[in-house]
Amino acid sequence: MQSAPTETRHSLAALTLGAIGVVYGDIGTSPLYAFREALAQSAGDGISRGEIIGILSLALWALIVVVTLKYVLFLSRMDNNGEGGVLSLMALAKRATGGRWLIVLLLGAAGAALFYGDAIITPALSVLSAVEGLKTIPGFESMAEPEILGVAIGILIALFAIQSRGTAAVSVLFGPVCAVWFVALAALGLGHIADAPDVLNAFNPINAISFLTSHGTTGLFVLGAVFLTVTGAEALIADMGHFGRGPIQWGWLVLVWPSLTLNYLGQGALALKSLAASQASGVPLANADWFFLMAPDAWRAALVMLATMATIIASQAVITGAYSLTHQAIALGLLPRLTIRQTSEHQIGQIYMPGVNWLLLFGVIVLVLGFRSSSAMAAAYGIAVTGTMVVTTCLAFIIAWRYWHWEPVWAALLILPFLALDLFFFGANILRVMEGGWVPLLVAAAIGLIIMTWLKGRSAVLARSSDQGIALDQFVQALTIRPPVSIDGTAVFLSQDLDIVPSALLHNLKHNKALHKRNIILKVETQPTPYVAPEERLVIEPLNERFMTARLRYGYMDAIDVPSDLARCEGLVSARGGTSFFVGRNVIRQGVKPTIPRWMSFVYGILHRNSADPTVYFSIPPNRVIELGSQIEL
Numbered sequence: 299m300q301s302a303p304t305e306t307r308h309s310l311a312a313l314t315l316g317a318i319g320v321v322y323g324d325i326g327t328s329p330l331y332a333f334r335e336a337l338a339q340s341a342g343d344g345i346s347r348g349e350i351i352g353i354l355s356l357a358l359w360a361l362i363v364v365v366t367l368k369y370v371l372f373l374s375r376m377d378n379n380g381e382g383g384v385l386s387l388m389a390l391a392k393r394a395t396g397g398r399w400l401i402v403l404l405l406g407a408a409g410a411a412l413f414y415g416d417a418i419i420t421p422a423l424s425v426l427s428a429v430e431g432l433k434t435i436p437g438f439e440s441m442a443e444p445e446i447l448g449v450a451i452g453i454l455i456a457l458f459a460i461q462s463r464g465t466a467a468v469s470v471l472f473g474p475v476c477a478v479w480f481v482a483l484a485a486l487g488l489g490h491i492a493d494a495p496d497v498l499n500a501f502n503p504i505n506a507i508s509f510l511t512s513h514g515t516t517g518l519f520v521l522g523a524v525f526l527t528v529t530g531a532e533a534l535i536a537d538m539g540h541f542g543r544g545p546i547q548w549g550w551l552v553l554v555w556p557s558l559t560l561n562y563l564g565q566g567a568l569a570l571k572s573l574a575a576s577q578a579s580g581v582p583l584a585n586a587d588w589f590f591l592m593a594p595d596a597w598r599a600a601l602v603m604l605a606t607m608a609t610i611i612a613s614q615a616v617i618t619g620a621y622s623l624t625h626q627a628i629a630l631g632l633l634p635r636l637t638i639r640q641t642s643e644h645q646i647g648q649i650y651m652p653g654v655n656w657l658l659l660f661g662v663i664v665l666v667l668g669f670r671s672s673s674a675m676a677a678a679y680g681i682a683v684t685g686t687m688v689v690t691t692c693l694a695f696i697i698a699w700r701y702w703h704w705e706p707v708w709a710a711l712l713i714l715p716f717l718a719l720d721l722f723f724f725g726a727n728i729l730r731v732m733e734g735g736w737v738p739l740l741v742a743a744a745i746g747l748i749i750m751t752w753l754k755g756r757s758a759v760l761a762r763s764s765d766q767g768i769a770l771d772q773f774v775q776a777l778t779i780r781p782p783v784s785i786d787g788t789a790v791f792l793s794q795d796l797d798i799v800p801s802a803l804l805h806n807l808k809h810n811k812a813l814h815k816r817n818i819i820l821k822v823e824t825q826p827t828p829y830v831a832p833e834e835r836l837v838i839e840p841l842n843e844r845f846m847t848a849r850l851r852y853g854y855m856d857a858i859d860v861p862s863d864l865a866r867c868e869g870l871v872s873a874r875g876g877t878s879f880f881v882g883r884n885v886i887r888q889g890v891k892p893t894i895p896r897w898m899s900f901v902y903g904i905l906h907r908n909s910a911d912p913t914v915y916f917s918i919p920p921n922r923v924i925e926l927g928s929q930i931e932l
Contacts, residue, residue, distance in 0.1 A: 311767050313545035316329035316890045319472030320539045323612030324530025330427040330589050333363045333565045335676045339520040345580040352509025354566040356524045360874035368716050369534045370550050374543045381828040382535030384409030384627045386691040387503040387902040394701035409689035411745035415738025417620040418661035421613035426432045427672035428605040435598045458659040462650050464641025479608040480557040484899035486592045487564025494570035509690035525680045599604035621651045629824045629854035632749050634909035656896035682738035691717045755902030758893045758932050767798035774845045782813050788877045789814035796821050796847045802880040805926040829853040835863050879923050889931030898931040
């Protein structure tokens, strides 16, 4: 009778350990550069004690308010059937508003676009900052910049190259390695707090407020750099579907948050100790790589190796997140179909997307070679993350109001302070656009343009098809009066509009002068929920003895397998004559009177031509597919 609670505890412990490895990898590597970069913003005229305490206070309270209160205690409860992340929130808000609010779609698209900017910067910044720690090892002080860049690029290429083989085999190590990392963070910090106990004054928020009010514009630049301490917080809700709310909350409250707090306090204490020594010798204190300097010389090499492993794991989590977000975006109709490969027989979430993988690697290498140091790159980091947080908070208000049915006044009273803080951080980071912040904005703009073009193009194609098409009910009635030659078997015609005759059906009848005994007009739909139970996916509406329409409904996290889900309905697919799937292949042409701008139809045509084969996406065997083409002018 006591085994169940024991098993539950073991399961919670295992999930919490897994969450520590995947969810907190990004935010867990922030101590490598966050305090150093924030201090660098105010170090132009020397570093003072008030600046060290003030910046440290800003960092600690950012962890408390943004991560603990907003994400861990509030947003983690705002899940879409267990799934989180910006697109899951968009789907939930879309369901709550009946899909009628354009602002929900715009917010989701903006959040997805900004994520890709983050996905390119995180691996580049985190790995490069860890490799730079080599220069703090005795004997390696003279290591040149080209050597640092070469090591970092080599690690990144190897990381992206192994993605096609899947990460299931090595992912079991993520949790233990990151647990050791967080214990090391805490130990390093504890070892130095005693050197300057007055560093604990940083817990007083008055020090943070005093710093901001006394430093003017410099304070805003510092605030933008302080935000580096909370980058990665979005992963707390994005990975809820993998681990659940409980393990994520326990991991943060029990290990991650205390370890980060102790480490930042330790870095601040080391800076205060160094400041006292500098003042005693009459020289100004220079900013330094405080994180690695906390470790004794004898342990420095081991710390660099551990930091490199932690940054690789953080990068892996972001890469996997990019695959997952792209998969969701495709399912929700925001992006064209891309090739998706399963890398694990046991875990549906283990996927590999070659197109996304190599584009990310290209972007990461360009960033490393362009910025050449983690300090230069840090300016580019905050804008994408703060922008995503603003989007998330706006969606949270819509969900609290329309889905949880809170009074809008009470929802605003709770969420507006979070939104104001997000906008404050976003404004502080906008000041650093010229220093590198333009990079994530450029990436987000490019992705946003692709999303807008795809949505407008698809809408235009559907409208043109409806205008040029034949009503299905009239077509079925006409064939009842003059039936064509009948052949054995079932024909499934994929369609996006069940009221219009699919072009593949018209072409088949025109060229073959025959129809199957059973014809199914099938539309595959994505619901604003992560999963749809297999027995609830198929909805059939008979038109007569030979024709029927069918809807196959999937969640945006479901693996799509059209033949298997059709076969689940007993008697639907006839054994005699087999089943053939007819797919219409549209060729996009520029019309004389365009329905969308010509540049947009040109870009949409490129996206359409290069999208993945729909039969592969729908898991239809190639030997059962017949493709028939048609031209559509936009």
